[in-house]
Amino acid sequence: MPGLSEAFGLALGLVLAGDAALTRIVALSLRVSLTAVLVAAALGLPLGALLAVARFPGRQTVIVALNALMGLPPVVAGLLIYLLLSRSGPLGSWGLLFTPTAMVVAQAVLITPIVAALARQVLESMWEDYAEQLRSLGSSALRAVPTLLWDGRIALLTVLLAGFGRASAEVGAVMIVGGNIEGFTRVMTTAIALETSKGDLPLALALGMVLMAIVLTVNAAAQLLREWAARRLG
Amino acid sequence: MHGLPSPLPLSVQGLGFTAGGVRVLDGVTFALRDGPPCLVVGPNGSGKSTLLRLLHGLLRPTEGAVRWSAPARQAMLFQRPVMLRRSVGDNLAHALSLAGIGRDERPARIAAALDAVGLPHLHDRPARRLSGGEQQRVALARAIALHPAILFLDEPSASLDPAATRAVEEIVAGIAARGTKVVMTTHDLHQARRLAGEVLMLHRGRVAEHAPAAEFFTCPRSPEAQAFLRGDILE
Numbered sequence: 001m002p003g004l005s006e007a008f009g010l011a012l013g014l015v016l017a018g019d020a021a022l023t024r025i026v027a028l029s030l031r032v033s034l035t036a037v038l039v040a041a042a043l044g045l046p047l048g049a050l051l052a053v054a055r056f057p058g059r060q061t062v063i064v065a066l067n068a069l070m071g072l073p074p075v076v077a078g079l080l081i082y083l084l085l086s087r088s089g090p091l092g093s094w095g096l097l098f099t100p101t102a103m104v105v106a107q108a109v110l111i112t113p114i115v116a117a118l119a120r121q122v123l124e125s126m127w128e129d130y131a132e133q134l135r136s137l138g139s140s141a142l143r144a145v146p147t148l149l150w151d152g153r154i155a156l157l158t159v160l161l162a163g164f165g166r167a168s169a170e171v172g173a174v175m176i177v178g179g180n181i182e183g184f185t186r187v188m189t190t191a192i193a194l195e196t197s198k199g200d201l202p203l204a205l206a207l208g209m210v211l212m213a214i215v216l217t218v219n220a221a222a223q224l225l226r227e228w229a230a231r232r233l234g
Numbered sequence: 235m236h237g238l239p240s241p242l243p244l245s246v247q248g249l250g251f252t253a254g255g256v257r258v259l260d261g262v263t264f265a266l267r268d269g270p271p272c273l274v275v276g277p278n279g280s281g282k283s284t285l286l287r288l289l290h291g292l293l294r295p296t297e298g299a300v301r302w303s304a305p306a307r308q309a310m311l312f313q314r315p316v317m318l319r320r321s322v323g324d325n326l327a328h329a330l331s332l333a334g335i336g337r338d339e340r341p342a343r344i345a346a347a348l349d350a351v352g353l354p355h356l357h358d359r360p361a362r363r364l365s366g367g368e369q370q371r372v373a374l375a376r377a378i379a380l381h382p383a384i385l386f387l388d389e390p391s392a393s394l395d396p397a398a399t400r401a402v403e404e405i406v407a408g409i410a411a412r413g414t415k416v417v418m419t420t421h422d423l424h425q426a427r428r429l430a431g432e433v434l435m436l437h438r439g440r441v442a443e444h445a446p447a448a449e450f451f452t453c454p455r456s457p458e459a460q461a462f463l464r465g466d467i468l469e
Binding site: 129130132133134135136137138139143147150151152153154232233234 | 290292309310312315316318319320328329332333360361362363376
């Protein structure tokens, strides 16, 4: 096993040289996690908005369940998707197990509750401010959903970034349903886990650097966006 | 001005409202006719805001009824204006869209309404970034753009400085002069004197007096109104 400083040097070299294997892994990670975020946005944002404005029996239960699902352990999500998609499972005939699609599904399952629950919180406090005025102008609760989604766009974008952060950093779910197949379903987190256990620290460290850089960039972007929006939109 | 059957007189009969076991309004009966502004006065907690919300339809009465003579195009201005996170023009456009006003008609209505409140230059500014006084004037423009037959205002200048209050009062007087029935709450008797054509005084959720302004301020009949005008504390 090389020394730590040597490993760092090699890792930096891989990143700077744009190593082909490294690039492929990073690209797949981004593709899987961004797609999962799109799916989670399409499902979670309207769900969160509806829960924010609608009043129906059982609403509180749904909210509690959603909040609990925010803490769903990735390996459990992975296991459930695995059981669904495995050859003997109910969706086994789709042949999705150990494909990037299965990884997208797993991450989407993981972060849709996060997006929905956070969106619900953001939009419900907005609705408290807006409800009387919007109803006075003739808006029904349902009609208020697009109004709230658009008015909360900046806060909701940071909600999606939080979802992206969670999706791109998790390892358990994609490991189980993707299988960490080289060149096909190997993403940053599963590669780091594998290379570390094999003792190939330079590649693990290089991937770790890229992952950190992505997460930091995303968070910095979220912060800048919030500040810009506060100045521009109030 | 509107070319539609007038929703007035508005007849309110035996109106009662209970919230959380508290009787906010009780047996409120009066009629509102076309004419100069009706100022709803009374001490804090007398039920002024609740009455406005019941008339506007934001609350359902526990007892009694609010009867319009014809369907009423109405708008309401709140103490704290709620502006959407978009430009002034888009805020007005959103209200017009909810009112079912077609896209082609909106720009002219928006321009006229912003002219009426003296803020045409703020059309493209983010509404939330304006001062409280400017936001209240934009809220007035939003109401004006709807061409309401009735405009309810709930303490519209309670959180404004004197200059902004004057601006709001001038705009409200202008709206009334153009034929919209103005119904406005205030706890400020001076403001009521400046604007009122008629006064409806509430006390403990009941109508203490409903009279033309000249009469109310010179020879009030009810003991509550007499005490209120003297500046006594009414409980």
